[in-house]
Amino acid sequence: MSAVVRAGGAAPIERLLKRNEFYLAALIFVLCVSITAANPSFLTLANVLSFLKTSSVNGILAVGVLFVLILGGTPDVSFTAIAQVVEYLVVMATLRWGGDIPLALLGACALGTLMGSVNGFIIHYFRVTTIVVTIATLNVYYGMLYVLTGGNVIFVVHPMFKQFASLLLFPMRSANGAVYGLSLMPVMWLAVLAVGWFILRRTFLGRSIFAMGGNEVAAQRIGVNTLWTRVFVFSFVGLLSGVAAIAHTAIVLSAIPNIIVGHELEVIAAVVLGGASLFGGKGTIIGTFLGVLLFAVLKNGLVLLNFSSYWYDVTIGVAITVGITVSAYQQLRAQRSRVNVKVEPVVVP
Amino acid sequence: MTDARTGQSASAVGQNRTPSSAKRRGIPDASLYVILVGIVVLMTALNPQRFPTLSNLQSMLSQLPILAFLSIGMMISMLSGGINLAIVSTANFTGIVTALTLWALTAGHSGSATLEATALAMLVGVAACLLVGAFMGWLVAYVEVPAILATLGVTTLLDGVNVVLTRGYTISDFPDALLAIGNGVAFGVPAPFLMLLVVVVLLHFLLNRMSFGFGLYMLGSNPIAARFSNINTRAVLMGDYVLSSSFSALTAFVMMGQLNSVKANYAESYVLVAVLACFLGGVDPFGGAGRLSGMILAVIILQIISSGVNLLRVDPFFVTAMWGAIILVLIAVNHFTGRWREARRLAQMHGRGAPEGAAPPARPTAMPTEANSSSQR
Numbered sequence: 001m002s003a004v005v006r007a008g009g010a011a012p013i014e015r016l017l018k019r020n021e022f023y024l025a026a027l028i029f030v031l032c033v034s035i036t037a038a039n040p041s042f043l044t045l046a047n048v049l050s051f052l053k054t055s056s057v058n059g060i061l062a063v064g065v066l067f068v069l070i071l072g073g074t075p076d077v078s079f080t081a082i083a084q085v086v087e088y089l090v091v092m093a094t095l096r097w098g099g100d101i102p103l104a105l106l107g108a109c110a111l112g113t114l115m116g117s118v119n120g121f122i123i124h125y126f127r128v129t130t131i132v133v134t135i136a137t138l139n140v141y142y143g144m145l146y147v148l149t150g151g152n153v154i155f156v157v158h159p160m161f162k163q164f165a166s167l168l169l170f171p172m173r174s175a176n177g178a179v180y181g182l183s184l185m186p187v188m189w190l191a192v193l194a195v196g197w198f199i200l201r202r203t204f205l206g207r208s209i210f211a212m213g214g215n216e217v218a219a220q221r222i223g224v225n226t227l228w229t230r231v232f233v234f235s236f237v238g239l240l241s242g243v244a245a246i247a248h249t250a251i252v253l254s255a256i257p258n259i260i261v262g263h264e265l266e267v268i269a270a271v272v273l274g275g276a277s278l279f280g281g282k283g284t285i286i287g288t289f290l291g292v293l294l295f296a297v298l299k300n301g302l303v304l305l306n307f308s309s310y311w312y313d314v315t316i317g318v319a320i321t322v323g324i325t326v327s328a329y330q331q332l333r334a335q336r337s338r339v340n341v342k343v344e345p346v347v348v349p
Numbered sequence: 350m351t352d353a354r355t356g357q358s359a360s361a362v363g364q365n366r367t368p369s370s371a372k373r374r375g376i377p378d379a380s381l382y383v384i385l386v387g388i389v390v391l392m393t394a395l396n397p398q399r400f401p402t403l404s405n406l407q408s409m410l411s412q413l414p415i416l417a418f419l420s421i422g423m424m425i426s427m428l429s430g431g432i433n434l435a436i437v438s439t440a441n442f443t444g445i446v447t448a449l450t451l452w453a454l455t456a457g458h459s460g461s462a463t464l465e466a467t468a469l470a471m472l473v474g475v476a477a478c479l480l481v482g483a484f485m486g487w488l489v490a491y492v493e494v495p496a497i498l499a500t501l502g503v504t505t506l507l508d509g510v511n512v513v514l515t516r517g518y519t520i521s522d523f524p525d526a527l528l529a530i531g532n533g534v535a536f537g538v539p540a541p542f543l544m545l546l547v548v549v550v551l552l553h554f555l556l557n558r559m560s561f562g563f564g565l566y567m568l569g570s571n572p573i574a575a576r577f578s579n580i581n582t583r584a585v586l587m588g589d590y591v592l593s594s595s596f597s598a599l600t601a602f603v604m605m606g607q608l609n610s611v612k613a614n615y616a617e618s619y620v621l622v623a624v625l626a627c628f629l630g631g632v633d634p635f636g637g638a639g640r641l642s643g644m645i646l647a648v649i650i651l652q653i654i655s656s657g658v659n660l661l662r663v664d665p666f667f668v669t670a671m672w673g674a675i676i677l678v679l680i681a682v683n684h685f686t687g688r689w690r691e692a693r694r695l696a697q698m699h700g701r702g703a704p705e706g707a708a709p710p711a712r713p714t715a716m717p718t719e720a721n722s723s724s725q726r
Contacts, residue, residue, distance in 0.1 A: 074497060075497075122677070122680070125684075126680045126681060126683075126684045127684070128680050128684075129634055131497070132624065132628060132634065132676065132680070133676075133677075133680065135621055135624060135673070135676070136672075136673040136674070136676035136677045136680070137673060137677070138673065139621060139669050139670060139672050139673030139676075140670050140673035140674055140677070141673075142666075142669065142670070143666045143667060143668070143669035143670025143671070143672075143673065144670050146664070146666030146667075146669075146670075147664050147666050147667045147670060151666065265501055265504070265505060266505075268501070269501070269502070269505070272498060278495045278497065278498060279495075310509070310512050310513045310516065310517065311509070311513065312509070313505060313506075313508050313509025313512060314506065314509030314510055314513055315509070316505055316509070317502060317503070317504075317505035317506025317507070317508070317509045317510075318506060320498075320501070320502040320505055320506070321488075321499075321502035321503065321505075321506055324488075324494050324495075324498045324499065324502055325488060325492050325494060328488075328492050328493055328494040328495075328498075329492055331493070332492065332493050
């Protein structure tokens with residue numbers, strides 16, 4: 001509940017120093033400075049816009065994961081499969097029947113919401129851990145996609161995706177004549193962040209999600225409808241998977257049936273590094289944004305520093321392990337300073 | 350009206366936090382035997398020529414240990430209330446370290462390595478594996494990182510290290526001694542299966558007859574009570590992850606022997622199947638409950654399904670979907686049998702004429718205590 005109850009009385013600087021986001025931002029800053037020192041092309045507007053674009057898919061998915069983590073319990077892992085299925089089906093449907101981007105987006109959201117809500121209902125009615133249910137639905141969705149479609153790669157998508165991808169806000173021309181600018185995928189990411197922030201901080205629904213993450217029984221006693229709150233969260237994850245599917249299609253301009261599945265751990269890790277607690281009731285939009293940004297900077301930096309792509313997983317693994325170790329250690333220290341009852345086991349001779 | 354509704358759903362919430370006794374037991378062994386017989390009959394009916402044959406039985410017995418070792422490793426981590434998502438990555442890591450050591454010892458002629466060199470390489474592999482286990486144990490027990498996160502981080506890390514070590518290639522060509530672990534046959538029984546039998550007997554003693562096992566079950570069911578009962582919970586938790594990882598080493602050697610190669614991403618999908626086996630075997634993911642016998646039965650059932658479906662030559666992705674569907678069906682069955690058992694218990698209690706006030710609540714309603722939240726780790 002720390003997101004609702006703010007530490008009062010402390011000086012702003014002191015409050016800032018206590019926040020996970022501050023350290024994350026500092027880490028990103030240090031990384032940016034050191035990568036730029038080694039390769040000045042890192043901190044150019046073109047490069048920043050380009051890696052914002054490529055990380056927008058993970059960024060959109062991360063907001064959904066944040067909601068699930070705040071709700072409490074183990075993370076959802078089925079969102080990649082939902083995005084995968086939605087992407088493939090939307091690409092197939094638009095190739096067959098045509099349509100435009102708003103319609104495709106609407107369809108993707110509807111399909112994603114439907115698939116996500118299934119998780120919510122199962123978890124609520126059968127009272128099982130999120131991870132068990134979502135591992136199951138991940139496999140059902142992903143397996144059925146392959147069985148029903150044969151798993152063929154679709155290399156040519158409807159031309160509207162290419163048009164959508166080439167739409168640029170503030171188009172600029174670089175020194176060598178290439179046009180670059182802010183494409184719409186990062187804009188979608190920002191919009192999703194804004195909606196997520198609004199729901200979490202400005203609505204009763206958001207309060208309910210935090211309350212359920214803090215203590216589900218207490219939340220229910222104060223009148224939170226746990227069924228609909230839970231179904232909303234998992235449907236929202238599905239909806240965002242639909243949005244991410246459209247963004248992904250516009251970036252890669254093809255539909256490969258196994259390209260999104262397998263990235264779930266990376267997204268979850270980004271959200272957790274962003275300060276969301278695995279015990280529920282805690283997490284912020286800005287932290288999630290910074291978590292995704294950290295991975296984007298790492299990935300882009302490794303490429304610019306000419307590391308072999310083999311090293312990417314190692315770096316991410318080290319980042320995750322160090323990140324969770326540090327945050328767990330901080331939590332441990334905070335707990336120790338709060339509780340001064342010492343548990344001394346009685347030594348029986 | 351409202352009160353009744355709230356009360357009812359509040360108790361359901363309580364069940365979510367602290368699984369009721371019926372749920373803790375999961376699917377009891379008796380119904381597993383029924384499922385086993387049902388599956389054997391079904392597979393025989395679907396595949397009368399190829400399924401009920403001696404060669405199929407032998408091939409199933411030699412394939413079973415890989416799944417069994419991984420599932421047991423998963424179960425051991427779940428008994429403490431944690432989870433070890435790194436079992437497959439650790440197994441691949443062990444295999445790769447062993448293979449590379451062997452390669453270095455024999456200057457590139459691994460196939461003709463001496464027995465001593467092979468043993469030394471395997472020892473190095475086991476040491477690497479235990480080191481990984483100790484690292485995860487340290488993270489979970491001493492830094493108090495939630496197990497799912499700690500093992501997830503280690504998985505990502507190991508997957509990366511595995512690719513870096515092998516450069517993405519397959520390393521093959523192992524000496525006969527190592528191949529015998531995977532393919533040897535003694536008295537008509539595949540060697541890996543004999544190994545599994547020995548390990549299961551040893552593990553049975555460790556879990557059910559020794560203080561470590563007792564401490565582990567206690568730690569899983571209530572970490573605070575365990576600490577107050579003079580159990581060194583940190584040491585038990587640490588040992589738990591080392592033990593869990595040692596099953597990855599066993600898996601690694603059987604896989605090396607059977608496939609005659611190691612690679613960064615072998616058997617990745619087995620993590621899910623291992624979770625499924627634990628679920629089917631009645632292991633409580635919140636810790637403290639789960640029996641080896643149920644686990645073994647579950648593994649046998651899954652192996653029969655997998656072999657039987659394989660003989661039917663269906664799409665492998667259909668099998669992926671099927672694993673997921675089986676979990677969902679099990680969740681539903683578990684839920685409804687739990688409710689049915691609960692109702693019957695209540696009916697019996699009232700039938701015996703217990704006074705209304707004396708009837709204990711069906712399940713603890715509101716216990717979101719520290720014990721529960723920490724048992725989720």
